[in-house]
Amino acid sequence: MLNQNALLDLTFQALTDSTRRSMLAQLTQGPATVSELARPLAMSLPAVMQHLAVLESSGLVRSEKVGRVRTCRIDPQALSLAEQWLNQRRIEWEQHLDRLGDYLETMKTEGESNDNGK
Amino acid sequence: MLNQNALLDLTFQALTDSTRRSMLAQLTQGPATVSELARPLAMSLPAVMQHLAVLESSGLVRSEKVGRVRTCRIDPQALSLAEQWLNQRRIEWEQHLDRLGDYLETMKTEGESNDNGK
DNA sequence: ATTTTGGTTAAGCATGTCCTTAAGTATATT
DNA sequence: AATATACTTAAGGACATGCTTAACCAAAAT
Numbered sequence: 001m002l003n004q005n006a007l008l009d010l011t012f013q014a015l016t017d018s019t020r021r022s023m024l025a026q027l028t029q030g031p032a033t034v035s036e037l038a039r040p041l042a043m044s045l046p047a048v049m050q051h052l053a054v055l056e057s058s059g060l061v062r063s064e065k066v067g068r069v070r071t072c073r074i075d076p077q078a079l080s081l082a083e084q085w086l087n088q089r090r091i092e093w094e095q096h097l098d099r100l101g102d103y104l105e106t107m108k109t110e111g112e113s114n115d116n117g118k
Numbered sequence: 119m120l121n122q123n124a125l126l127d128l129t130f131q132a133l134t135d136s137t138r139r140s141m142l143a144q145l146t147q148g149p150a151t152v153s154e155l156a157r158p159l160a161m162s163l164p165a166v167m168q169h170l171a172v173l174e175s176s177g178l179v180r181s182e183k184v185g186r187v188r189t190c191r192i193d194p195q196a197l198s199l200a201e202q203w204l205n206q207r208r209i210e211w212e213q214h215l216d217r218l219g220d221y222l223e224t225m226k227t228e229g230e231s232n233d234n235g236k
Numbered sequence: 237a238t239t240t241t242g243g244t245t246a247a248g249c250a251t252g253t254c255c256t257t258a259a260g261t262a263t264a265t266t
Numbered sequence: 267a268a269t270a271t272a273c274t275t276a277a278g279g280a281c282a283t284g285c286t287t288a289a290c291c292a293a294a295a296t
Contacts (some may be wrong), residue, residue: 012133015286018123021130021203028210030218033159035242047285051245054283068242068293077209083200086201087140093194100148135254152273165255172253186272188265233296 011082014058019043020051024074029059031073034063052113128176129200132208138169142192145179149191152181 014020023037046108053081055061060079063072132138141155156166170190173179178197181190 001277006292008135008139012130015130015200015204016127016134018127021126024207025210026133028207028214030214033242043284044286045225045243046245046287065243068291070243074207074211076211078210082133083201083204083208086133086182086197088203089142089146089192090194090197090201092143093192093197095130096146096148137254153271161254162256163273164257164275168254183273186261188273 007081008085010058011060014054014060015082017051017054020055021050023051023055024060024086027072027074031071034070037072041068124176124201129178131195132172132178133200134174135169135172138173140229141166142174142178143168145190145192149189152188152190157192 015024017042022040024041026032026037034048034052036051038045041048041105052061052063056063059075061072062075063070065071070107128147133142135155137159140158144150144155144158152166152170155170156163159166170179170181174181176196177193179190180193183189
């Protein structure tokens with residue numbers, strides 16, 4: 001069974017490689033067979049298969065074989081997992097900046113009240 | 119010189135590792151020194167330094183040394199690069215689904231007009 | 237039936253990643 | 267001046283990654 005963090009590992013890991021990112025980009029244009037995915041890439045078919053395996057292990061891509069042709073398609077949900085993690089980090093950082101802003105504001109106000117009471 | 123794709127490589131690569139992700143999560147709570155980053159982690163200080171180097175090479179984190187203390191902070195812009203790439207993929211996929219939807223709708227309508235003309 | 241096509245498996249090799257320990261440097265602190 | 271602190275560098279080892287080539291298999295075409 002796969003916890004959230006292990007799944008994130010697999011997802012970002014899958015996205016690390018530029019070949020896999022271009023395979024994903026192609027798949028956003030619609031489903032493709034293994035050889036269609038391989039055509040624009042400057043490497044052997046087995047290499048492409050290995051990239052595909054990584055994409056599938058992260059759940060970013062699913063595939064099924066009919067006859068001798070394997071058709072691959074993107075899974076939109078998996079993309080959003082990584083996106084949500086990034087989004088959460090950005091939100092927390094913004095909250096931190098807000099708190100920092102409030103703090104600085106408080107300091108300023110206290111400084112003014114000191115001046116007033118002088 | 120660093121092109122967009124190489125930068126994405128470095129960014130996703132940085133995000134792949136669960137230790138680095140937790141360092142990032144900590145940094146969203148505010149800046150931290152190297153030893154503060156190391157404290158919750160079950161590994162040697164040099165190991166943490168190496169993770170920090172990866173985070174810095176991707177631009178996700180910046181740091182500066184004052185006296186003997188190095189203070190690290192997150193760079194919000196770098197996070198958004200990865201986020202934007204993911205977002206773009208999702209958008210393209212949704213557009214694909216829309217076009218597919220239109221196509222199916224067209225098929226249905228043509229089917230009806232065939233029925234009508236029968 | 238034979239050959240072609242589309243994919244798959246296996247093995248191996250070069251390189252990269254993630255950690256370690258040992259030793260070092262530069263700033264505080266006492 | 268001597269010691270402690272905060273980091274830094276270097277070297278190396280275990281394992282992972284990204285390719286390759288050489289078979290191999292099953293569905294389709296001839």
